[in-house]
Amino acid sequence: MSQESRSFDVPTNDGMPVLGLGTWENDDPAQCAESVTTALETGYRHVDTAQIYGNEAAVGEGIAAADVDRDDVFLATKVWIENLAPEDVAASTRESLQKLDTEYVDLLYVHWPAGAYDPAETLPAFAELRDDGLIDRIGVSNFEPEHLDAATDALGEAPFANQVEMHPLLRQEELRAYADANDVELVAYSPLARGEILDDPAVGEIAEKHGVSAAQVSLAWLRESGVTAIPKATGADHIADNWASLGLELDDEDIETIDDLGRTDRQLNPDFGPDW
Numbered sequence: 475m476s477q478e479s480r481s482f483d484v485p486t487n488d489g490m491p492v493l494g495l496g497t498w499e500n501d502d503p504a505q506c507a508e509s510v511t512t513a514l515e516t517g518y519r520h521v522d523t524a525q526i527y528g529n530e531a532a533v534g535e536g537i538a539a540a541d542v543d544r545d546d547v548f549l550a551t552k553v554w555i556e557n558l559a560p561e562d563v564a565a566s567t568r569e570s571l572q573k574l575d576t577e578y579v580d581l582l583y584v585h586w587p588a589g590a591y592d593p594a595e596t597l598p599a600f601a602e603l604r605d606d607g608l609i610d611r612i613g614v615s616n617f618e619p620e621h622l623d624a625a626t627d628a629l630g631e632a633p634f635a636n637q638v639e640m641h642p643l644l645r646q647e648e649l650r651a652y653a654d655a656n657d658v659e660l661v662a663y664s665p666l667a668r669g670e671i672l673d674d675p676a677v678g679e680i681a682e683k684h685g686v687s688a689a690q691v692s693l694a695w696l697r698e699s700g701v702t703a704i705p706k707a708t709g710a711d712h713i714a715d716n717w718a719s720l721g722l723e724l725d726d727e728d729i730e731t732i733d734d735l736g737r738t739d740r741q742l743n744p745d746f747g748p749d750w
């Protein structure tokens with residue numbers, strides 16, 4: 475299934491639904507499958523997983539159980555850092571497809587520029603998977619501008635998307651400018667700052683003004699910034715609350731308040747990560 479022939483009945487950024495379901499640490503297989511099914515039946519059409527999450531099979535089960543065709547879902551997974559040598563990219567991706575019970579994924583990411591990652595070796599292996607129809611788009615994650623430059627050189631084109639931590643407490647202005655200038659989609663992970671956003675007083679005031687949750691404010695801010703968000707939510711209440719953010723429009727004053735927060739609170743900073 476090529477990206478040209480896909481169309482989604484939800485808002486998209488260059489063909490990628492703007493709101494997806496995150497699944498990191500949704501570890502109980504039955505619960506994870508149920509979260510995915512619930513999300514798809516709520517209207518979500520984008521699901522994010524990764525080899526390292528250990529839940530690809532549960533995600534596949536959740537998709538299969540939903541009353542939604544596989545081809546109507548934008549499915550993304552990520553190749554773990556130990557699998558980034560070319561032969562391991564191919565083998566581990568085939569394993570992911572088997573677990574996900576699908577013939578292709580819409581987006582395959584390099585999870586981190588770390589471990590066995592070498593742009594000149596790793597990215598041609600991703601391009602080969604795309605040529606073979608096993609993946610539709612090539613993505614990267616946790617890349618800084620210099621990594622994106624090297625990836626673009628290796629691929630002969632910019633990657634489709636860069637998935638990074640982003641929320642009102644980590645606004646990623648440099649990466650946003652890079653993405654705009656180079657036609658790279660940004661996908662925000664930890665878009666609720668792993669729950670921290672719920673305790674921010676300024677975001678809380680905006681939420682109160684609109685009669686919505688702080689989670690919705692964060693997700694609407696990302697959407698209005700042209701960024702795709704993939705909040706992780708387990709139960710139907712959080713899944714529905716986050717979905718409702720699609721109906722929230724922030725005003726100029728709200729955007730200004732968030733832009734003026736001046737915070738750089740990063741939730742994820744593993745020792746193998748870049749020197750941000």
Ligand SMILES: NC(=O)c1ccc[n+]([C@@H]2O[C@H](COP(=O)([O-])OP(=O)(O)OC[C@H]3O[C@@H](n4cnc5c(N)ncnc54)[C@H](OP(=O)(O)O)[C@@H]3O)[C@@H](O)[C@H]2O)c1
Nearest residue numbers: 496497498663664665666667668689705706707708712715
């Ligand atoms: N590429 C990468 O390196 C990378 C790194 C981190 C994450 N990710 C991806 O991004 C996804 C999201 O990031 P994340 O899981 O780190 O954090 P997050 O989405 O910012 O926050 C998830 C937390 O917020 C809670 N929550 C969700 N919706 C809520 C709502 N409406 N109201 C109150 N609480 C709510 C969840 O609880 P419940 O689970 O109880 O609903 C969970 O505890 C991950 O699941 C994963 O798919 C990628």
